[in-house]
Amino acid sequence: MYFLIKNAKIQFFFELWVIISKFFIYFFTLSSIFSIYRRRILSFYLPYHLKKIFLQQYSHFLCVNKKQTRLSLRDKSIEIKYTVFPDTTELSLENRRLMEKAQEASFSAYAPYSKFRVGAAVLLDSGVVVVGNNQENVSYPEGLCAERVAVFAAMAQYPQEKIKTIAIYGNPTDYELNHFVTPCGACRQVLMEYEQRNNSNICVLCGGTAGEILTVESIKQLLPFSFKM
Numbered sequence: 524m525y526f527l528i529k530n531a532k533i534q535f536f537f538e539l540w541v542i543i544s545k546f547f548i549y550f551f552t553l554s555s556i557f558s559i560y561r562r563r564i565l566s567f568y569l570p571y572h573l574k575k576i577f578l579q580q581y582s583h584f585l586c587v588n589k590k591q592t593r594l595s596l597r598d599k600s601i602e603i604k605y606t607v608f609p610d611t612t613e614l615s616l617e618n619r620r621l622m623e624k625a626q627e628a629s630f631s632a633y634a635p636y637s638k639f640r641v642g643a644a645v646l647l648d649s650g651v652v653v654v655g656n657n658q659e660n661v662s663y664p665e666g667l668c669a670e671r672v673a674v675f676a677a678m679a680q681y682p683q684e685k686i687k688t689i690a691i692y693g694n695p696t697d698y699e700l701n702h703f704v705t706p707c708g709a710c711r712q713v714l715m716e717y718e719q720r721n722n723s724n725i726c727v728l729c730g731g732t733a734g735e736i737l738t739v740e741s742i743k744q745l746l747p748f749s750f751k752m
């Protein structure tokens with residue numbers, strides 16, 4: 524194609540634009556061809572051991588069949604928001620007191636079988652604190668976690684109130700903890716019920732003898748896809 528342009532500057536930019544356009548056209552054409560045949564091209568031209576390493580590193584990139592592409596588009600992820608404090612000193616005064624109450628409660632737990640004492644303290648919106656601890660039984664499933672002992676006791680005595688925060692403290696007798704103690708799945712489901720019933724977030728503080736405290740602003744952070752009817 525020939526264009527007669529008298530102005531040299533305009534001619535220069537026009538030609539530059541044609542070159543750039545051609546570059547992009549070639550680039551996208553070649554890259555789309557390569558994306559279709561890259562597995563085949565690699566299998567022909569790479570030595571076996573190099574190919575193995577390459578496939579291990581970039582297997583996700585090489586998965587190009589349409590079925591897998593369609594599946595990957597349906598994949599979702601959930602972000603969990605939580606905070607970890609090295610100890611209780613950075614907690615608010617209210618939360619620090621609550622964690623101390625949970626710690627106190629853990630000492631009177633009845634855990635002769637697991638030796639894993641747990642204390643829980645529930646803060647209601649009126650400021651009342653109700654504590655609980657794990658109660659085990661020789662017939663194992665009959666025991667109950669500290670969180671549920673505290674929550675059920677609180678809701679039995681103050682049914683009109685909302686749970687604001689629950690602090691959990693793990694205090695094993697026979698060994699050292701190296702992590703904070705989080706509620707089990709059943710207790711998460713129970714807390715979720717009260718959070719939804721009261722339409723009010725329940726802040727969860729998870730601690731123990733290890734010292735670190737994990738906090739979440741809502742039990743939803745610990746139980747995505749909770750059971751619903």
Ligand SMILES: [Zn+2]
Binds near residue numbers: 669670671708709
């Ligand atoms: Zn539990």
